[in-house]
Amino acid sequence: MPISIPDKPGQLFDNADSFAMVFDAAWSKLLAQPEAAAMSSDEKKRLALEACADHPFMLSNPAMADQVADFRIRLLGL
Numbered sequence: 001m002p003i004s005i006p007d008k009p010g011q012l013f014d015n016a017d018s019f020a021m022v023f024d025a026a027w028s029k030l031l032a033q034p035e036a037a038a039m040s041s042d043e044k045k046r047l048a049l050e051a052c053a054d055h056p057f058m059l060s061n062p063a064m065a066d067q068v069a070d071f072r073i074r075l076l077g078l
Contacts, residue, residue: 014056016068023069024076026051045069 012018026048030036036044049069052058058065 012056014060016057016064019052019055019057019065020068020072022052022055023048023065023072027072041073045073 012022027044030044030048030051039047049058049066052065055065057068
């Protein structure tokens with residue numbers, strides 16, 4: 001089941017903004033786990049993307065979703 005937008009449970013949209021919000025939540029949840037400290041950035045990104053695998057934007061445009069993830073990581077210093 002996909003992670004929903006934090007302040008709008010159950011609402012997912014097939015666009016980059018919706019995906020970015022869900023990716024940020026997945027990334028934050030991952031970082032809260034103790035084992036995340038030992039992971040590389042690539043491994044954290046892979047796991048966060050896996051958590052978002054059912055998001056409509058990830059399903060319709062996985063290459064762009066990957067780029068959005070990279071952008072969020074750079075932009076926010078995630």
